[in-house]
Amino acid sequence: MTRSTTWHPESFINLTDYREVTEVLRRGREFVLEGTKAESDEFVHDTLISIDGRPHLERRRALMKMLTPSQPWGAEGHLLDEVFDDNLRRIRETVPPVDGAHHFDLIDFCRRIVWRVTAAFVGIDGIDSDEKVSWFLELAAPVLNTLVVEYAPEAERDAIVLRGREAREQIRREMFLPSIERRRALLRQAAESGGSTEDLPADLLMSMLADAGDGDTDLEPIFREAVALLAASVNNPVSQAAWSLDDLLDWLEAHPEGHAHTSEREFLNLAVKESIRLHRSSRPYLVRIATADTVLESTGRAVPAGSWVASWVGAANRDPAVFGADSDSFDPYRAPLDPKVATFGVGFGIGPHSCLGRPMLLWEQGGEEAQGIQTKLLRFMLRSGIRKDPGGVHELIGVEGGRRFSRYDVTLPAENTSS
Numbered sequence: 001m002t003r004s005t006t007w008h009p010e011s012f013i014n015l016t017d018y019r020e021v022t023e024v025l026r027r028g029r030e031f032v033l034e035g036t037k038a039e040s041d042e043f044v045h046d047t048l049i050s051i052d053g054r055p056h057l058e059r060r061r062a063l064m065k066m067l068t069p070s071q072p073w074g075a076e077g078h079l080l081d082e083v084f085d086d087n088l089r090r091i092r093e094t095v096p097p098v099d100g101a102h103h104f105d106l107i108d109f110c111r112r113i114v115w116r117v118t119a120a121f122v123g124i125d126g127i128d129s130d131e132k133v134s135w136f137l138e139l140a141a142p143v144l145n146t147l148v149v150e151y152a153p154e155a156e157r158d159a160i161v162l163r164g165r166e167a168r169e170q171i172r173r174e175m176f177l178p179s180i181e182r183r184r185a186l187l188r189q190a191a192e193s194g195g196s197t198e199d200l201p202a203d204l205l206m207s208m209l210a211d212a213g214d215g216d217t218d219l220e221p222i223f224r225e226a227v228a229l230l231a232a233s234v235n236n237p238v239s240q241a242a243w244s245l246d247d248l249l250d251w252l253e254a255h256p257e258g259h260a261h262t263s264e265r266e267f268l269n270l271a272v273k274e275s276i277r278l279h280r281s282s283r284p285y286l287v288r289i290a291t292a293d294t295v296l297e298s299t300g301r302a303v304p305a306g307s308w309v310a311s312w313v314g315a316a317n318r319d320p321a322v323f324g325a326d327s328d329s330f331d332p333y334r335a336p337l338d339p340k341v342a343t344f345g346v347g348f349g350i351g352p353h354s355c356l357g358r359p360m361l362l363w364e365q366g367g368e369e370a371q372g373i374q375t376k377l378l379r380f381m382l383r384s385g386i387r388k389d390p391g392g393v394h395e396l397i398g399v400e401g402g403r404r405f406s407r408y409d410v411t412l413p414a415e416n417t418s419s
């Protein structure tokens, strides 16, 4: 079913106060996602990011397996380590050093790493070389634009949808269906040999196919969920990798004693969380619809039934009443005034639709070696000597409340000159 709703942001109730934002996101019965999708509904209808209540909970549960730390992309796995090294090698081989260092764009570098890892946990096979990543990026980028099309200027929306539809069909034919066939064969083999499906990779496609059981499974819901997961997972880690390096390098200049901790998981996690609090880099606000006349307990604000509420994540995360008078500055050791508030604030959302990927990004259990994607990215960048290029371009794009670097030039010491 396709909706024809159009957004009217001028009628939205805009929330920027941390307490109000978190209350709305937490109260998933009174403030729902269902019905908020307009042009993007054709692409995300009935996926995790557009449903509520019990069906939503069950869908989340089905995807949990993907988050097991022992998976190659999980905190105990080594996929990110390998892909990072591959990309470092590629830079060394293809970008000739100038004045003792390779100069390159960190955004493109991290994008190639994150997309490869993402392809693995979604279950898109064969994205295992730089050429294949380029192909994947080229096709997936227009599809991802369709999923946030409501945030684009009205005049651009039709073109975004048309381009997205074409690319989506190509992804379905060339990537999704072959990956599904391979998984069906693996499931058949496991059934025939009496083996367990527990040993099969727990990517999204495999988890959903196994969940659907035998027979002629309708593949459309699986395809929709895969595309929605792609949209939720690829852009933020890339933007946040650049923000965390940028924030931490500046902070270390003023706090040289911090260098002693830059390989420690706990310190790196703190730094990553503080950058996530400070920088909302994608959709500037999260939208919900009030299902009933509601009064917010935190402030007494009355919200009439049917209101569209926009929760501004970035503003809430800089609320001085929660994060202190210096809430605009980066401090990895920041302690929110209310100890119950997470140091990353509402950076991963909160409540029933909070970020499913968080344990994959930031892992805080087990030993030092078990680390999330975001933590490892920061550690590997620092360890390999990647630094902001003082003579390079560092360009910010996006709208107020959702800013990210489109390009962030860095240097990497050439091997024969590094010491």
Ligand code: HEM
Residues within 6 Å of the ligand: 025, 048, 049, 050, 060, 229, 232, 233, 234, 236, 237, 240, 276, 286, 287, 313, 346, 347, 348, 349, 350, 352, 353, 354, 355, 356, 357, 358, 360, 361, 374
């Ligand atoms: C630093 C990186 C990331 C940030 C800052 C981030 C942030 C967020 C936020 C704020 C939401 C809440 C959206 C809402 O309430 O409407 C969310 C939801 C979500 N995120 Fe992330 N995310 C990140 C990376 C990832 C990754 C790597 C995955 C991969 C599994 C992922 C999967 C999801 C999913 C599936 C949802 C929707 C959950 C639901 O509706 O139940 N995210 N994320």
